[in-house]
Every structure is written in C-alpha cells, then in structure tokens.
Amino acid sequence: MPTDTLTAIALRDAIAAGTLSAEEACRDALTRIAAQNGRLHAFHSVESERALTKARALDVSVAARGPLHGVPIALKDNMVVAGTITTAGSRMLEQYRSPVDATVVERLEAAGAVIVGKTICDEFSMGSSTENSAFGPARNPWALDRAPGGSSGGSAVAVAAGLTPLALGSDTGGSIRQPAAFCGVVGLKPTYGRVSRYGLIAYASSLDQIGPFARTVADAALCLEAISGADPHDSTAAHLPVPSFSSALTGDIRGLRVGVPRALFADGVDEGVLAAFDESLLVLQRLGASIVDVDLPHSRVAIPTYYLVATAEASSNLARYDGVRYGLRATGAKTLGEMYDRTRDAGFGDEVKRRIMLGTYVLSAGYYDAYYLKAQQVRTLIRRDFEQAFATVDAVAVPTTPTAAFKLGEKTADPIQMYLADIFTVSAPLAGLPAISVPAGFTPDRLPVGLQLTGRAWDEATLFRMADAYERSTEWKDRRP
C-alpha cells in the first residue's frame, strides 16, 4: 500500500492491523527521500541502515506497542543522535558525532517512532529561509524557487512533500511556525519547559523549544505527547503532568473566545494572506467561537526585543565553539588565541557572526543597560500584554506570517528584511507561550497561508482543540504540492 499520503496515526494503525510492517513503512520513506531529495533538499543526512535496523526490531518485538509504533520521523539537524552526525547547519560541526542521544530521541524511539534522517536548517537555527545553512537551502515543495521558511525548513518540507508523516523542529523566534505556514503543514511551538532541550544544540536558551510538524493536528498532538515531560538532564523541563492532547480533540469549540490584535497588522500584511486569515476567523465563528478585539501594544517592538535578547544569549552559547574539544579546528595557528580566532572565523557563516557580534555588543560594558536590560524589561511588558488578553480570551489569532513564502535570494542581502519575516512569531517565545500554525488556505498565487493561535502557558490542549476543529471544517490538509 502507498504510504506517502497516510497520517502518522493511519500508518501506525495499518502496522497494528498487519497490512504493513514497520520495515515496509521505513523502506517506503527512504525510497521517497532518495527519489525526491535531489529536487527538494529537505534532508542533510539519511541514516538508512540505522532506521531499517530499528524498524525490523519493532516488527519482531514482543513488547507493548508504542503510540508511534513504526512511524518514520525526520529530525531537524540540531538534535543529537548518538553515533551519527549532527551539524546544526554549520561547517563548525560538519563532522561532529555526538556520544549521546537527545531526550526527544530517546522518547520518540521508546514510543516506537523510526528516525530516518536529519533535515536542513539555518546555521545554529539563525534564519528564516534555510539559506543560512552551510549546506544549501531546502526548497518549498509548492514552488521550488521559493524558501520553505526557517530555521526548521527541511523538516517542514519533509512533511509537506509526504517524505515522512512527522518531523521535529525547534522554535526560538518562529522557526517551527513560520516554515509550517510557508509549506502548508501544522507546526507547534510548545510552552517553554514542556519539552526537554537536552541534546538540542543551543541557540538562545530562554527561548528555544522543540516541537512537532505534521500534516494533521491529531498527529501533532500525538507527537507532542510522546516527547513532553520532565527530564533529569534539563532542569528547565517542567515537572508538570503531560495531558492527553489527543483526547482534547473533541471538535467542539463552542463558547471559546478568540482575541484578534488587529492593530498589529494594520499594514504590511499581504492582501492574500489577510483574506485567508479573515476567512479562517469566519470558520471559527461558525463553529461557535466568538471573535473579540484584543490589544498587544508591546508586540509592535517584539522584533527588536527578540534580536537583542536572542543574540545576547547566542553570543554566550556559541562561545563553546573554540576548536578544542569537538568540531572544527583551523590549522596552522601558532598560538591558542590565534587558533580560537581562526577556527571561529572559518567555522561560522555570516549570519552567525552578525548575531554573535550583536550579542557581544549589547552585553558589553556601557551598553548592557541601554540594550540588553531594556529588552528584558520590554519582554516583561510583552508577557503582561498576553496575560491581560488571556483574562478575557482563550487564544490569540494572527496570520502566522505577513506574506506567503518569499523567493530564495529575495531577502539574503538585507538582514533586517529577513528578520521581519518573523514579525508575528517572535512574541510567543518571548512570553514563553505555546503557539500553533495550522494551514488556512492559499494566496491567489497558490502559496500556503498559516493561521497562528497562541494560548495560555501549558494550555496546548485548547490550541490543538481549536486548530483541529478548524482543520475538520476545511479541506486544506488534503491539498498536496
């Protein structure tokens, strides 16, 4: 049976029913990747032998079946799998093999998922198009000359093109939701602390969070259940029970209140995107939700706030790449200091250097108060705006992105234009809140558009419920590139 159009749940059920083996499902995924990766460049590396070995073991296992038994999954290339290469899209880690598994890897495999490979991403997750990958960009399956979004672009492409039914990405300022919108798939950034970051290559530690890509909300909910929860290896992974997100998908959203911060997108949003967004609000309304106005005044300065906070954290996190313990080392240096400087110049790409330097500057003596501390205070105000909104609404709705997928090369010359692609996604991580992007139609040019719903802390369940009810009332998930 062809498996490219099956959801993760349908695939798992087919394996449970005996109509398909985990090995067959895995071979199918590997065959699709081999056939299409040349065109899409979604994957940087594929671990065929490892995946087939794991799949065969599942087929003969007598242990209880996990909720993702036999489901092939792709990982953004910034999550480590023991013994295999993880590059984070950087020359610095081109040959890096981790001695350990990320916690999400352990949990996925315990749930029966089969990791098939690692996807293209912007270097150290710094970018919105995958064009900052040292290994070349992934391509949007809806229009090959367009960006898939980023930084987790390859994962979005893998799911959109039906290479794998599920993928993981990481989101710091929109790196799951923006590519999900550009590629027409579901993407969720969980509440900060929902998922362990152990084994995730760090960018900005107070913002980074791992989350799922899927073609349906139900698949995303199932995947999040599998990877969530406390972890002795990450003290920021919260000690809270993980709800059954799947059982939140009742289809009933009557009485829920959706806030729309209209003032935020008074201008600068593409007409086709806005039309699809307004249409999606009508669908929610028909389903019994009420639409109310909210104001998030400080989100207007979310982009500069984000770039001051995230780059400061990045400059500190990326100090570890010094050519001593792992990764690249530049040759020919006469002294230790020279080796550091040359290694970092050779190993990092332009965007990473820009962000490290910006972060170094805003943390340096004399500028700390004016930039870094100020941004942290504005971060408090952005968070308070949401708290106030959530006193009266259950979710906040905005278009995930101001435009549909832009052309590859269109924004590479101007860093600020690239940063503005994340204008509607940076607020949620600054406030630590969960947010989902769900396919919400197409522009007149037939490019996908995303509806973003942001929820209360720890309330992914309401986001899943709302997004699932919306998905059931539309036909977007059945469209294929």
Add this chain to the structure above:
Amino acid sequence: MPETPPDLDVRKIAALARLELTTDEVERFSRQLHDILAYADQVQQVDTTGVPPTSHPLAESQVWREDEPGPSLSRDVILEGAPETSVRSGLFKVPKVL
C-alpha cells in the same frame, strides 16, 4: 551608506567575540550592525520605568534533585570527538598558550 557611530567598533567587538575578520568583513559587518542597532533602537521609546526584567519565562526557577552519583561518559569517548588529543595521557591538545 550610513555612518558608523563612533561607539560601534567592529574590530573591538570581533576581538571580544574571538572572531578574526577580513577587511571586507569589517566593512560589511560595520554597516549591517549599524543598521540593525538603529532599527533595534525602537525599544528606547518604550517606557519601562519600574518594570522588572524577564530573563526567563518560567516561574519555577530553582529545581532541586537528589545528588546521586550515576554513570557518566568515559574519558576515551569524550576525547574521540576532539580535533587533537594525547590519547596516552588522556588530554586535549592545543597550540601553545603564549
């Protein structure tokens, strides 16, 4: 091309960040960092009098656990990933410090 403000010395920042920049890079990054900082200056317009900073979104900031010894990675496994080592003495090797 906007003028680089006197306090944005890219060579100095690069030295602090341990990056060796080429002449081309110094010119390009000066211009780009200047533009980004000019853009980021919007935050100065926000009144933050008396507002505490948020360094972290979690309320739960101190997490305690029992201090129980467990297995850790062996020295050989750790050294395997290093660019240059002295396996015999179990050390990372680097160029001379001075």
